[in-house]
Amino acid sequence: MHELSLIANLFEIMEEKAAEKNAKKITHVVLQVGKLAGVVPELLITAFDMYKKDTIASEGKLEIKEVPLKILCRDCKTEMVKDDFIFICTKCGSANLKTLAGMELYLEKMELEVD
């Protein structure tokens, strides 16, 4: 359960950004979570709801946008979305691939309440 450590990092970023904007409250938070980020979205939400008490986001809601694993084959230039974790090009069989998306663990945006 390393999700709590990640949520602690998230709050550090959220609080810093909210202070820059003189926000009174953070009402909505959107995270991008890649399929290969190595986290469980439900646990992130549980950790967020535990952590938010007595913070600027005490009434905030966490929304998770799951990002599929997207691969580019460097040989045949095909882009593909992978549901399995088999890193072999589905078109030409090459293992010469580049991961384009699916590793993200990003705070995308927040909704703030200001005066």
Add this chain to the structure above:
Amino acid sequence: MPNKKTKEVMVLEDLLGSNKKIADQIRKKLTDKGILTINLLSSPGAGKTTLLESLSEILVPEYKMAVIEGDIETERDADRIRAKGIPAWQITTGGACHLEAKMIGKLFPKIPADLDFLFIENVGNLVCPASFDLGENIRCVLLSIPEGDDKPKKYPKAFITSQCLIISKTDLAPVLPFNIKKAKKEALEINPNLKLLTISAQSGAGIKELAEYFMESLQKIRRTNA
């Protein structure tokens, strides 16, 4: 009643950004000193500490090594390493399931500058440690024969983020239904660049090859530095 206004702000910041920043600093400082850092990942009981004990018999005294031990509780692993005459520091996380770069950073002043190899034995866990860069040059994942050959597919992140897979306890292969070929094939499917090694600390098989892999990797970073 004051008007409440809401405002949406785009941020796009990595939750692991602060860890990555510290890890990059650690990697640069250690690599500049010509120290090769290896992060060992595995389930509990895969044989990380035993592997380090066996490696020390080949590497020492020609090379200088030190070990950072990560565990939830006790100094037991660090004591085993110290008993071999090797400097070891224990990080007890008190419950946390992984090490983070800042924990390594705190130990930094204690690490001798004339080391050749710094091994970091992560907390036994095949899930959480995979997300945290510790500033290593090489990440090695251990998979022991009793765990079963299906682990690369079940815990892909640990295998995707590693450079080396060590299949350990191969002396048990004749008595357990672990298909080494299948484990290697499935590991390569999720990470075609994995270096594959098999070892048995009991018989000593494969330990020399693993030590040679680390020695070559050390020469590589030193050549790059020169």
